[in-house]
Amino acid sequence: DIANASRPMTQQEFDTCRANGVNDIVELKVGYDGIVIAADRGAPDYQFRLPHLYLALGANVLRGGKFVPNPYTNWNEIGPGLPNNRILVYGPPPTSGTRDAFVELGIEASALTYPTARALRERDSDEFKQMTHPLRREGWIDSGENDNAIVQTLTKTPGSLGVFGYSFLEENGDKVKAMPIDGVAPTVATIAEGTYPLSRSIFIYVKKAHVGVTLGLQEFVTEFTSDAAAGRGGYLQSRGLIPLLPPEHEAVKAAARAMTSMSRPD
Structure with missing residues (x-):
């Protein structure tokens, strides 16, 4: 009836749905x-630039215009102003949607700041992903799906960093602090505006043919997009969702009531 997504549907996914009668x-x-x-x-502050993420955490990085196994061990080797700490980052495993989003928004976007990587993607997108998406085995540690466990690890492992969702930062602000990227700190405002580089949109996709067949589907979608649920101050905000800006929220409510079908993605 409904699929959740932390990125927009692709053309290929849309076409696959059509091919299967959706x-x-x-x-x-x-x-x-x-x-x-x-x-x-108590850790030092890291003034990250977006390219730092790929150089520090990619399994293969660009040096002299060529991809090589990642040679860096300490953060100060990556860029000026970063502390002389060992690269040690705890984050979600490959099965996690947060991991997928981090690779896309952080690692891939970081790699694309280099002309060689951009040219490779234009020439062969599959090879580009093979070279840029894998994370290093030493320096990146898969820590399971539990973001609370990552928070606890940071407090016990001096010099380490962690990657997790913003809601866990809010819940644990007395224990951990977030690092800015390109001078922008993650806040409700910067994430909603999209100025924080690791911001993502959250979607639901509804199979319209099931409305009126699956009991309560229309009512569920209407409630999900209501002011009380997804609006500012709504109960989903207390569960970690950052609400849409008011004009967007009004448009989504209207689309939910009308069950407006989407067009093929660009």
């Missing part, structure tokens, strides 16, 4: 989320 899909953007890079509150 012809009317309702796309509803329900809010935002942010991915943070955080450390224990």
Whole structure:
């Protein structure tokens, strides 16, 4: 009846739906989320630039215009102003949607700041992903799906960093702090505006053919997008969702009531 997504549907996914008889899909953007890079509150501040993420955490990085196995061990080797700490980052495993989003928004976007990587993507997108998406085995540690466990690890492991959702930063602000990226700190405002580089939109996709067949589906979608649920101060905000800006929220409510089918993505 409904699929959740932390990015928009692709053309290929839309076409696959059509090929399998799913012809009317309702796309509803329900809010935002942010991915943070955080450390224990007593840790030094890291002034990250976006390219630092790829250089520090990619399994293969660019040196002299060629991809080589990542040679860096300490943060100060990556860029000026970063502390002389070992690169040690705890984050979600490959099965996690947060991991997918971090790779796309952080690692891939970081790699694309280099002309060689941009040229490779234009020439062969599959090879580009093979070279840029894998994370290093030493320096990146898969820590399971439990973001609270990552927070606890940071408080016990001096010099380490963690990658997790913004809601866990809010819940643990007395224990950990987030690092800015390109001078922008993750906040509700910067994530909603999209100025924080690791911001993502949260969607639900509704199979329109099931409205009126699956009991309560229309009512559920209407409630999900209501002011009381997804609006500012709504109960989903207390569960970690960052609400849409008011004009967007009004448009989504209207689309949910009308069950407006989406067009093929650009």
